[in-house]
Amino acid sequence: MVILSKMRNFLSFLVFIALLTSCMKGQKVDLIIHNAKIHTMDLSSSVQDAIAIRNGKIVEVGPERQILNKYRSDETIDAQGKEMYPGFTDAHGHMLMYAKQLLGLDLRGVRSEQELLHRCEQYKAQHPNLKFVLGQGWDQTQWAGQQMPTNTQLNRLFPDIPVCLYRIDGHAALVNDYLVKKSKLLDQLGQLSGGEVLFLPRDSNFGQKIILQTYKPTGVIIDNAINLVQPFVPNYSQKEYLKALLQVQDELLQYGITGVHEAGIDFEHIAWFKQLISKGKLKLNVYAMLMNTPLNRNFVQQNGRYRYKNLSIRSFKCFADGALGSRGALLKAPYHDHPEGKGLLLTDIARMQNLAQFCLRNGYQMNTHSIGDSANALVLSIYEQVFKQKPDHRFRIEHAQVVDPQDFQKFANFAVFPSVQPTHAVSDADWAEARLGKARMKGAYAYKTLLNQFGMIALGTDFPVEQTNPFATIQAAYNSPFGQALTLDEIIRGMTIYAAFASFQEKNLGTLEKGKDATLAIFEYPVNGVAGQVQNYAWRTFIKGKCVFKLEAL
Numbered sequence: 001m002v003i004l005s006k007m008r009n010f011l012s013f014l015v016f017i018a019l020l021t022s023c024m025k026g027q028k029v030d031l032i033i034h035n036a037k038i039h040t041m042d043l044s045s046s047v048q049d050a051i052a053i054r055n056g057k058i059v060e061v062g063p064e065r066q067i068l069n070k071y072r073s074d075e076t077i078d079a080q081g082k083e084m085y086p087g088f089t090d091a092h093g094h095m096l097m098y099a100k101q102l103l104g105l106d107l108r109g110v111r112s113e114q115e116l117l118h119r120c121e122q123y124k125a126q127h128p129n130l131k132f133v134l135g136q137g138w139d140q141t142q143w144a145g146q147q148m149p150t151n152t153q154l155n156r157l158f159p160d161i162p163v164c165l166y167r168i169d170g171h172a173a174l175v176n177d178y179l180v181k182k183s184k185l186l187d188q189l190g191q192l193s194g195g196e197v198l199f200l201p202r203d204s205n206f207g208q209k210i211i212l213q214t215y216k217p218t219g220v221i222i223d224n225a226i227n228l229v230q231p232f233v234p235n236y237s238q239k240e241y242l243k244a245l246l247q248v249q250d251e252l253l254q255y256g257i258t259g260v261h262e263a264g265i266d267f268e269h270i271a272w273f274k275q276l277i278s279k280g281k282l283k284l285n286v287y288a289m290l291m292n293t294p295l296n297r298n299f300v301q302q303n304g305r306y307r308y309k310n311l312s313i314r315s316f317k318c319f320a321d322g323a324l325g326s327r328g329a330l331l332k333a334p335y336h337d338h339p340e341g342k343g344l345l346l347t348d349i350a351r352m353q354n355l356a357q358f359c360l361r362n363g364y365q366m367n368t369h370s371i372g373d374s375a376n377a378l379v380l381s382i383y384e385q386v387f388k389q390k391p392d393h394r395f396r397i398e399h400a401q402v403v404d405p406q407d408f409q410k411f412a413n414f415a416v417f418p419s420v421q422p423t424h425a426v427s428d429a430d431w432a433e434a435r436l437g438k439a440r441m442k443g444a445y446a447y448k449t450l451l452n453q454f455g456m457i458a459l460g461t462d463f464p465v466e467q468t469n470p471f472a473t474i475q476a477a478y479n480s481p482f483g484q485a486l487t488l489d490e491i492i493r494g495m496t497i498y499a500a501f502a503s504f505q506e507k508n509l510g511t512l513e514k515g516k517d518a519t520l521a522i523f524e525y526p527v528n529g530v531a532g533q534v535q536n537y538a539w540r541t542f543i544k545g546k547c548v549f550k551l552e553a554l
């Protein structure tokens, strides 16, 4: 028995030595993740088991034994058979706007004008020393009657501080009379273009001349009219914003989102992002689009294409029109439910053409918000000129929500990159046809057609207009209410490699292949598009090989 036990000890010693030497033999890396189902999203959509990472880059992705035999690491993670994907990108979001929403009065989900007011009352009670009120998130299409609100009761509640309550899409706002007076809004109506001020009786003035003596403003202002009151609305401090931005980041990382295309920032915000990044606090890849302002243009002329660590700036955001919900989307023919109006052109054509040329000269990309079929046609014609000068321009149309069927092929002909938000289709499904009528629905929310035309499509959420949850995007795109469903492979590409192409980052991001950033997410549950799934989260999220989110066991 003693001999047998000695033999056993000796054998286990041999096994130990063998293991040790095989470990010693491998190349040293920083991290090995194995026993995973790795969706590389490479050209052949290959699936692998293990990945070796060094200096934030992918050294190799391959079969389990191959990676474990070839590499050794002090840190090894057993992914327990879970699915790994390249980190998701939200190709159209608004971190700053979401931060603002978190700092103010949240009006998402209010089901009536009364409930909106009730939330305002509660907010006032909770914040006794209010100097201003900023709210966001109401949506009259969710109310019985779908009528725009008025500020009558709001004026009673807040007679002497400015109040600005943005509609969910940010393209309309309900403001109180104090702010209307303070901003001298009514004196500026003559100069207002690309905007509306609604008057009582409600909804009376789409496309009509206003007689100020007869009508009283309802407090609802649309698109460019918001710009006239904005300077008179106080704002939160930079410190408050930066704190809220990190809250937004935490929310994104838990979903495996590792990058955001921030759809429109002012000059001062460049410094905000840099400040958070320099302190190592902002880890997300931020691809920021600049608003077309003199300060931003000046920045571009001085810096050209700009990169500071994980902040990349080489694009402009531009608004061709408004939104469908507030009837600001520019249509070729009048609204089905408002025959007097065709919507609003927010930026005049010469200015858009000028921006396109400025972008071309400076190696920048132009990303234009276009919702209505007329706005899309206009922008496509501007991009046609761009295409003649530079075929691989990657200029984008953001939303491309309603496209005249005869214009679809222009996305292919002029190489125009469509960037869409599938959850909008679900949110708008109940009322879009009321705005557009049946015939125009053929070219609405047509994601599959757009993908087929250009060959790629970038997917986002437009948060905080929609929730940040990428699994809602996956379900919405997979179960299109308008017969335009994408496959799971197409959807994931829209959030990974296509989003990388849409931001000129395909060399480093978008697939899990040798040499690219080790920016990836492992998910708690398998990712699929079937409706009614339990909410999925990242189990681990990595940016450049560093774990930035870890799901804690409940």
Ligand SMILES: [Zn+2]
Pocket: 092, 093, 094, 263, 462
């Ligand atoms: Zn947006």
